[in-house]
Each structure stands twice: as structure tokens, then as C-alpha cells.
Amino acid sequence: MIGQEDWTPLVITPAASGVDASARGLIEYLHGPEDLAGLLTREKALVFRGFEVTPAELDEVMDLLLPNRLAYVHGNSPRTKVGNNVYTSTEFPPEFTISMHNEMSYAHQWPARLLFFCEQAAETGGATPVVDGVRWLESLDPEVREAFAGGVRYSQNLHGGRGLGKSWQDTFETEDRAEVEDFLAKTEAEWEWRPDGSLRVHQLRPSTLRHPVTGAEVWFNQADQWHPTAMGDEVAAALAKIMPVEELPQSVAFADGTPIPPEYVLQVRDRGLDSAVDVDWNTGDLLLIDNILVGHGRRPFTGARRVLVAMCG
Structure with missing residues (x-):
């Protein structure tokens, strides 16, 4: 049996699948006898390489890989919506690494699958790193795992149109406060509207999760991305001079409100x-991941890079 340390995504090619090197070939493969859901659960991540899918052909492929695509509601990453629940993967500056995370693990509901499509590969760099959540959990010191066992408390300050970070309108894809309140009421979140028109949200979430099919326990939270330490020493120090932690666009603590030590993060x-x-991306590649079993991130890059993402429940 392959150990966690030896895991890599399964690469599926036209030659290995016995189909044409085209989007039609990929669609033929996906209509074939292979149980895609079972394959994804077993392999955790699938790379479709060499099918030369173009943006014009993407929707039909996505319909087979992502039944019932979801909108990126309550998402915290800067993105642009470019199609029917299709988004840019991130607009974070290219010189920075995006650390590993499971999409929307801070939320009450998260997507079961993510699909990335490389519309244009970077000149250099720009790989999407993926990590087996079991291996990630096992890599942590027992002291850290124990400290996080009680879960985490996420806090957001979403401005009303002008300010640092994302607005609540962009986050929830609506201008209707009642619609936002209805959404939050279903998520067991605490929230309050501030006098300046901003929205403050608090959520208690677990730090690990068990996969509904395999039962595997995986690291499943975004504490390291929400903690001020993740911004780097200089940025964190600058922000600390102008606002307290509780006023930052996003922050995190242990579930009881105790601060998380920077060294843990x-x-x-x-x-x-x-x-x-x-x-590593080639233009036209697709990457499908089980969002519980696998975390993802982004390596720095140079040149133009355009990777799109969509998700389903």
C-alpha cells in the first residue's frame, strides 16, 4: 500500500484513457464506465493532462466533473466571477506563496469538490501544491494537535463598501442585508451590524474533520491563514499600530477565545x-480534488497566469 508520504495525484491522459487528445475525448472518458466519485475518493486528486481543453469547451466538461456548481458565497479570497459560478482562482499578488488550506473550511458548509482549469500557464512557477490532509495532521507536533482539539473561533470584519479587506456585499454576492442575515442564521454564526455599515461575524468551527466515506481524520481549518502572523512580521506590526486584532478584516483564536501562539501557526x-x-501547470490542464481529503495552495510565479476555479457540494 502507498503510504501517506508517497501520495501524489493521479494523472489521467488521453493515451492512458484510449481517447482523443481533445475536450471531446475527455467528455467521452467521463461518460465511460469509470466511477468518478469512487476514483476521486480513492485517489484524492485527479489531474487531466493533454486533453487541450479551451475556455469555450470548459462548461461542458465542468458539468460532468462538478454537478450542481456552487457560488463562492462567504468566500474570503479575492476573486473575480468570470462565468456560471466560475471564478479566478485568486488575485493575490504573484510574488507570494499561498499556504495550504481546504476551501472554505472556516464556513458552516464547504464544497466537496474543487476543479481548477489552467487557461494560461505562468512563464515560471505558479504550481498548485496539494497536500494529503492525513499527512498534514500527522506532521504536527502532539502539543499543537492537542491545543487545537477544541476547535477555533473565526472573526470577520466586512466593510460596507470602503475599507480594508472584502466588503460584505462582495463576500455574500448581494446588496440585501436581510439576505445576508438569512444566510448567517443558517450557519450558527454570531453577527452584528456596526454603525459604520460594516458587518462583524464570529464562527466556531472544528480544527479537524472526518471524511464521510473513508472516515479518515484530516487537518481542516484555516487558522494559519486567518492569524495575524500569516501576514508577515512587517505587515502585522504595521497593522498592530493602527488597529487591534479584533478590528482586522479577519482573525482567529482558539474556540474559548484564547490567542493562538504564533509558533503554532x-x-x-x-x-x-x-x-x-x-x-505544475500546462495550459489546458484540469485538477479535480476532494476538498476534505486534500488541501491546496499556490507557489509564486512570473508572467501572466490565469487559473480558474469552480466548486460543487
């Missing part, structure tokens, strides 16, 4: 990245 971030496998 750095261990989670660094060991996730160290345990990851890079998926």
Missing part, C-alpha cells in the same frame, strides 16, 4: 507546505 503553515506535492 507557523508550524501548521510550514509543515503543510513541506508535505505538499506540486502540480
Whole structure:
């Protein structure tokens, strides 16, 4: 049996599948006898390479890989909607690494699958690292795992149109406060509207999760990305001079409100990245991941890079 340390995504090619090197070939493969859901659960991540899918052909392929595509409601990453629940994967500056995370693990509901499509590969770099969530959890010191056992408390300050971070309108894809309140009421979140028109949200979430099919326990939270330490020493120090932690666009603590030590956050971030496998992009590639079993991130890059993402429940 392949150990967690030897895991890599399964690469599916036209030659290995016995179909044409085209989007039609990929569609033929996906209509074939292979149980895609079972394959994804078993392999955790699938790379479709060499099918030369174009943006014009993407919707039909996505319909087979992602039944019932979801909108990116309550998402915290800067993105642009470019199609029917299709988004840019991130607009974070290219010189920075995006650390490992499971999409929307901070939310009450998260997507079961993510699909990435490389519309244009970067000139250099730009790989999407993926990490086996079991290996990530096992890589952490027992002291850190125990500290996080009670879960985490996420806090958001979403401005009303002008300010630092995302607005509540962009986050929830609506201008209707009642619609936002209805959404939050179903998520067991605490929230309050502030006098300046901003929205403050608090959520208690677990730090690990068990996969509904395999039962595997995986690291499943974004504490390292929400903690001020993740911004880097200089940025964190600058922000600390102008606003307290509770006023930041997003922050995190242990479930009881106790601050999370910076060294714990750095261990989670660094060991996730160290345990990851890079998926290097060719234009036209697709990457499908089980969002519970596998975390993902982004390596720095140069040149134009355009990777799109969509998700389903």
C-alpha cells in the first residue's frame, strides 16, 4: 500500500484513457464506465493532462466533473466571477506563496469538490501544491494537535463598501442585508451590524474533520491563514499600530477565545507546505480534488497566469 508520504495525484491522459487528445475525448472518458466519485475518493486528486481543453469547451466538461456548481458565497479570497459560478482562482499578488488550506473550511458548509482549469500557464512557477490532509495532521507536533482539539473561533470584519479587506456585499454576492442575515442564521454564526455599515461575524468551527466515506481524520481549518502572523512580521506590526486584532478584516483564536501562539501557526503553515506535492501547470490542464481529503495552495510565479476555479457540494 502507498503510504501517506508517497501520495501524489493521479494523472489521467488521453493515451492512458484510449481517447482523443481533445475536450471531446475527455467528455467521452467521463461518460465511460469509470466511477468518478469512487476514483476521486480513492485517489484524492485527479489531474487531466493533454486533453487541450479551451475556455469555450470548459462548461461542458465542468458539468460532468462538478454537478450542481456552487457560488463562492462567504468566500474570503479575492476573486473575480468570470462565468456560471466560475471564478479566478485568486488575485493575490504573484510574488507570494499561498499556504495550504481546504476551501472554505472556516464556513458552516464547504464544497466537496474543487476543479481548477489552467487557461494560461505562468512563464515560471505558479504550481498548485496539494497536500494529503492525513499527512498534514500527522506532521504536527502532539502539543499543537492537542491545543487545537477544541476547535477555533473565526472573526470577520466586512466593510460596507470602503475599507480594508472584502466588503460584505462582495463576500455574500448581494446588496440585501436581510439576505445576508438569512444566510448567517443558517450557519450558527454570531453577527452584528456596526454603525459604520460594516458587518462583524464570529464562527466556531472544528480544527479537524472526518471524511464521510473513508472516515479518515484530516487537518481542516484555516487558522494559519486567518492569524495575524500569516501576514508577515512587517505587515502585522504595521497593522498592530493602527488597529487591534479584533478590528482586522479577519482573525482567529482558539474556540474559548484564547490567542493562538504564533509558533503554532507557523508550524501548521510550514509543515503543510513541506508535505505538499506540486502540480505544475500546462495550459489546458484540469485538477479535480476532494476538498476534505486534500488541501491546496499556490507557489509564486512570473508572467501572466490565469487559473480558474469552480466548486460543487
